[in-house]
Amino acid sequence: MIPTGIPIKELFRSFSSHLGKDIRVNGWVRTRRDSKAGISFVELNDGSCLKNLQVIISHDNPSLVEMLPIITTGAGISAFGTLKKSPAKGQPIELEAKEITIYGTADPVSYPLQKKRHSFEFLRQIAHLRPRTNTIGAVTRVRNRLSYTIHRFFQERGFYYIHTPIITTSDCEGAGEVFRVVAEHMEEEFFGRPTYLTVSGQLQAEIFALALGKVYTFGPTFRAENSNTRRHLAEFWMIEPEVAFADIEDNLKLAEEMLRQIVQDVLDNCDEDLQFFARFIDPNLIGRLEMIIKKPFEVITYTEAVKILEESGEQFDYPARWGCDLQAEHERYLTEKKFKRPVAVIDYPRTLKPFYMKVNDDEQTVAAMDVLVPEVGEIVGGSEREYRYDVLVEQMKQKNMNLEDYQWYLDLRRFGSVPHAGFGLGFERLVQFVTGVQNIREAIPFPRTPGHALF
Amino acid sequence: MIPTGIPIKELFRSFSSHLGKDIRVNGWVRTRRDSKAGISFVELNDGSCLKNLQVIISHDNPSLVEMLPIITTGAGISAFGTLKKSPAKGQPIELEAKEITIYGTADPVSYPLQKKRHSFEFLRQIAHLRPRTNTIGAVTRVRNRLSYTIHRFFQERGFYYIHTPIITTSDCEGAGEVFRVVAEHMEEEFFGRPTYLTVSGQLQAEIFALALGKVYTFGPTFRAENSNTRRHLAEFWMIEPEVAFADIEDNLKLAEEMLRQIVQDVLDNCDEDLQFFARFIDPNLIGRLEMIIKKPFEVITYTEAVKILEESGEQFDYPARWGCDLQAEHERYLTEKKFKRPVAVIDYPRTLKPFYMKVNDDEQTVAAMDVLVPEVGEIVGGSEREYRYDVLVEQMKQKNMNLEDYQWYLDLRRFGSVPHAGFGLGFERLVQFVTGVQNIREAIPFPRTPGHALF
Numbered sequence: 001m002i003p004t005g006i007p008i009k010e011l012f013r014s015f016s017s018h019l020g021k022d023i024r025v026n027g028w029v030r031t032r033r034d035s036k037a038g039i040s041f042v043e044l045n046d047g048s049c050l051k052n053l054q055v056i057i058s059h060d061n062p063s064l065v066e067m068l069p070i071i072t073t074g075a076g077i078s079a080f081g082t083l084k085k086s087p088a089k090g091q092p093i094e095l096e097a098k099e100i101t102i103y104g105t106a107d108p109v110s111y112p113l114q115k116k117r118h119s120f121e122f123l124r125q126i127a128h129l130r131p132r133t134n135t136i137g138a139v140t141r142v143r144n145r146l147s148y149t150i151h152r153f154f155q156e157r158g159f160y161y162i163h164t165p166i167i168t169t170s171d172c173e174g175a176g177e178v179f180r181v182v183a184e185h186m187e188e189e190f191f192g193r194p195t196y197l198t199v200s201g202q203l204q205a206e207i208f209a210l211a212l213g214k215v216y217t218f219g220p221t222f223r224a225e226n227s228n229t230r231r232h233l234a235e236f237w238m239i240e241p242e243v244a245f246a247d248i249e250d251n252l253k254l255a256e257e258m259l260r261q262i263v264q265d266v267l268d269n270c271d272e273d274l275q276f277f278a279r280f281i282d283p284n285l286i287g288r289l290e291m292i293i294k295k296p297f298e299v300i301t302y303t304e305a306v307k308i309l310e311e312s313g314e315q316f317d318y319p320a321r322w323g324c325d326l327q328a329e330h331e332r333y334l335t336e337k338k339f340k341r342p343v344a345v346i347d348y349p350r351t352l353k354p355f356y357m358k359v360n361d362d363e364q365t366v367a368a369m370d371v372l373v374p375e376v377g378e379i380v381g382g383s384e385r386e387y388r389y390d391v392l393v394e395q396m397k398q399k400n401m402n403l404e405d406y407q408w409y410l411d412l413r414r415f416g417s418v419p420h421a422g423f424g425l426g427f428e429r430l431v432q433f434v435t436g437v438q439n440i441r442e443a444i445p446f447p448r449t450p451g452h453a454l455f
Numbered sequence: 456m457i458p459t460g461i462p463i464k465e466l467f468r469s470f471s472s473h474l475g476k477d478i479r480v481n482g483w484v485r486t487r488r489d490s491k492a493g494i495s496f497v498e499l500n501d502g503s504c505l506k507n508l509q510v511i512i513s514h515d516n517p518s519l520v521e522m523l524p525i526i527t528t529g530a531g532i533s534a535f536g537t538l539k540k541s542p543a544k545g546q547p548i549e550l551e552a553k554e555i556t557i558y559g560t561a562d563p564v565s566y567p568l569q570k571k572r573h574s575f576e577f578l579r580q581i582a583h584l585r586p587r588t589n590t591i592g593a594v595t596r597v598r599n600r601l602s603y604t605i606h607r608f609f610q611e612r613g614f615y616y617i618h619t620p621i622i623t624t625s626d627c628e629g630a631g632e633v634f635r636v637v638a639e640h641m642e643e644e645f646f647g648r649p650t651y652l653t654v655s656g657q658l659q660a661e662i663f664a665l666a667l668g669k670v671y672t673f674g675p676t677f678r679a680e681n682s683n684t685r686r687h688l689a690e691f692w693m694i695e696p697e698v699a700f701a702d703i704e705d706n707l708k709l710a711e712e713m714l715r716q717i718v719q720d721v722l723d724n725c726d727e728d729l730q731f732f733a734r735f736i737d738p739n740l741i742g743r744l745e746m747i748i749k750k751p752f753e754v755i756t757y758t759e760a761v762k763i764l765e766e767s768g769e770q771f772d773y774p775a776r777w778g779c780d781l782q783a784e785h786e787r788y789l790t791e792k793k794f795k796r797p798v799a800v801i802d803y804p805r806t807l808k809p810f811y812m813k814v815n816d817d818e819q820t821v822a823a824m825d826v827l828v829p830e831v832g833e834i835v836g837g838s839e840r841e842y843r844y845d846v847l848v849e850q851m852k853q854k855n856m857n858l859e860d861y862q863w864y865l866d867l868r869r870f871g872s873v874p875h876a877g878f879g880l881g882f883e884r885l886v887q888f889v890t891g892v893q894n895i896r897e898a899i900p901f902p903r904t905p906g907h908a909l910f
């Protein structure tokens with residue numbers, strides 16, 4: 001077995017129980033500085049937290065001094081020694097090295113991650129090394145915490161996690177361009193008919209909600225759209241809760257509780273990383289997160305939203321007009337300028353929304369909801385689902401859909417149909433919102449965009 | 456808002472606090488029976504647990520009696536009434552209905568799920584309704600619990616959850632047939648080069664382990680193999696932990712702790728569903744699960760395994776011979792007959808295993824490990840990874856691989872390489888092991904197999 005190290009996070013959290021003791025730390029060298037006073041300072045990081053542990057190498061120890069030339073930025077080492085109070089400013093502890101094991105070196109001439117600021121564009125080209133940077137390391141920890149918190153949120157409320165399929169035969173009406181899946185060395189279709197990568201697990205989640213009550217998905221979804229923006233990925237993760245015996249109000253309440261609990265949890269558990277983002281990425285970050293917790297959603301209808309936009313006196317690139325989709329500029333005006341809080345826009349014109357949304361009594365609008373937040377815009381999109389068989393068929397016909405392809409979905413309305421509702425939360429949008437990273441390519445380990453699928 | 460019901464699971468768990476009170480339950484009718492004594496009994500299920508709640512409808516209540524003809528198997532209803540102690544055997548409580556709302560009916564002539572046993576083959580054809588059966592409902596709850604427990608196991612140990620990519624440019628040497636991904640309406644390659652569905656997140660997980668220490672994946676993986684067996688799916692979920700500063704022994708220890716904690720957690724939290732499986736699916740289930748907890752892994756080398764098989768006196772279809780892969784029949788002999796416990800086979804011939812496994816000092820074998828369990832066979836496969844640049848290059852050349860394609864992977868050995876290890880756990884195999892379902896198609900919501908990708 002490889003000698004186990006104590007995580008650096010653990011050392012900083014409870015250093016008093018380790019002070020004066022001999023301990024081991026495994027990690028990677030961030031920097032080394034040699035002082036004229038006969039000491040070298042090695043900043044060691046193990047990924048357990050943002051902070052490095054300072055390792056002190058005395059030049060009185062010949063076996064350690066011998067190693068110094070290869071204890072360079074990037075090297076993977078194990079340091080054994082005594083944990084001491086640090087006389088240096090800004091750090092409570094340091095490790096006085098007795099033994100060092102160098103597992104893997106990193107040639108200073110060729111190792112790309114020398115100590116300096118690198119552009120995010122450059123780091124994307126070395127996506128196999130960028131997790132070793134402060135920013136991507138911190139994003140990874142926050143992303144991990146967000147995932148876990150989302151699972152806990154739903155599990156504690158009795159939701160079941162459903163793995164909806166990635167390969168589907170439905171090309172998901174209206175969701176835009178899709179990817180085709182074919183077996184590499186086969187002439188015929190592997191699955192007997194054309195198959196695609198899923199754009200949403202919602203329709204399949206409805207199957208389970210109408211059997212088990214409360215479910216959610218958390219999985220990858222895909223769009224083959226040729227758009228190169230800081231908000232779009234060809235492969236991204238979505239969370240899609242679906243609840244039986246629920247309407248649009250229940251849905252709004254769930255989305256609000258979820259966002260609030262997620263943000264509270266990250267504030268409670270990722271303070272060090274969030275402070276880093278606030279300092280180097282987005283100075284408004286903490287205020288924006290606290291706003292989510294303190295301010296209830298502003299709920300307005302689409303019709304009210306259009307009226308507010310028309311009367312705003314703002315110069316939009318696309319003037320708002322009833323019947324047209326809200327643009328990003330409109331969404332940001334509503335949440336950032338007008339209300340300065342999350343805004344839920346409900347009751348959109350039925351022509352703007354997919355076939356499965358419940359038609360309201362006015363017959364002009366559907367029980368849709370889009371939740372808008374500052375910086376990111378739409379972060380949640382959902383609806384009450386049309387659970388009345390006849391109305392659903394009517395909707396599908398109006399949208400020129402082939403009913404044959406959706407027999408199983410219609411069956412859910414023929415047998416034991418009940419009111420139900422759900423929404424989708426774009427996970428990378430959430431990561432952007434919580435970390436402040438401007439480009440969504442920094443919010444996912446390996447971004448897939450037009451022309452890019454390396455690593 | 457839709458009137459909220461109390462989950463039936465909650466009613467059974469703490470019925471004393473609800474007895475005598477008026478409460479609401481939302482769910483689906485499993486059966487209705489009309490007695491000559493002027494009472495109808497409705498078995499209501501809401502998916503929160505296996506058990507139904509019995510709803511009593513007195514024929515003295517004309518408005519309820521009027522509804523009886525459409526309170527049939529499959530109908531989605533809300534029942535409001537008084538929770539009482541039940542005089543019937545085998546159930547502590549029942550609901551005396553005062554009001555019933557019928558949201559959606561289910562025509563007895565056309566609803567396929569009438570009260571009787573259905574074959575699993577038949578249920579797969581109605582995968583949109585099968586979650587309403589006892590078996591698939593119970594599998595769904597256990598699968599959900601397993602997912603959550605796996606996340607908790609790793610989170611509590613400081614592992615980070617990494618979403619490795621689904622679409623990749625590597626066709627993953629040696630993993631068998633793959634699926635190609637192309638944009639539906641594009642002549643050229645969307646990503647600039649051919650892309651495939653991932654067969655494993657391991658190589659990318661290594662990137663993060665060598666930056667953040669301990670990570671795991673939990674995501675879908677794919678094989679385009681044309682094999683129709685009860686153990687294979689074209690789309691399945693895998694859990695892949697990867698740990699820096701760890702060798703094969705650390706890896707074995709992690710796998711053992713993980714399996715034990717998972718099984719213990721399911722025994723603690725899914726008792727009702729497990730008892731159901733033990734009764735109707737697999738009488739040996741509970742004993743098999745308890746064995747995992749009580750008996751430590753038997754660890755043997757591949758060479759020892761072959762010797763045991765040769766000397767076993769068993770008639771195998773394929774005789775075991777050093778240098779040949781272990782067959783399912785061999786694996787099952789070792790775990791079910793010879794040792795009657797989980798068996799970890801380590802140190803396989805290097806010719807049998809992929810390029811990334813660490814070459815042992817004998818230069819003939821690699822530090823691989825396959826964990827075998829009764830009924831399922833191989834449930835975990837892993838290894839220590841080759842972290843020495845030169846040896847890795849040598850291995851890749853021996854296997855005629857194109858080093859150009861793996862420059863980023865080799866970089867991990869050029870810069871800060873450290874010993875590391877990991878394994879893959881096939882999630883559906885685990886679901887089979889824990890539920891006893893014979894066919895893997897019952898272990899996943901929507902099985903994808905050759906010729907089948909509906910729903």
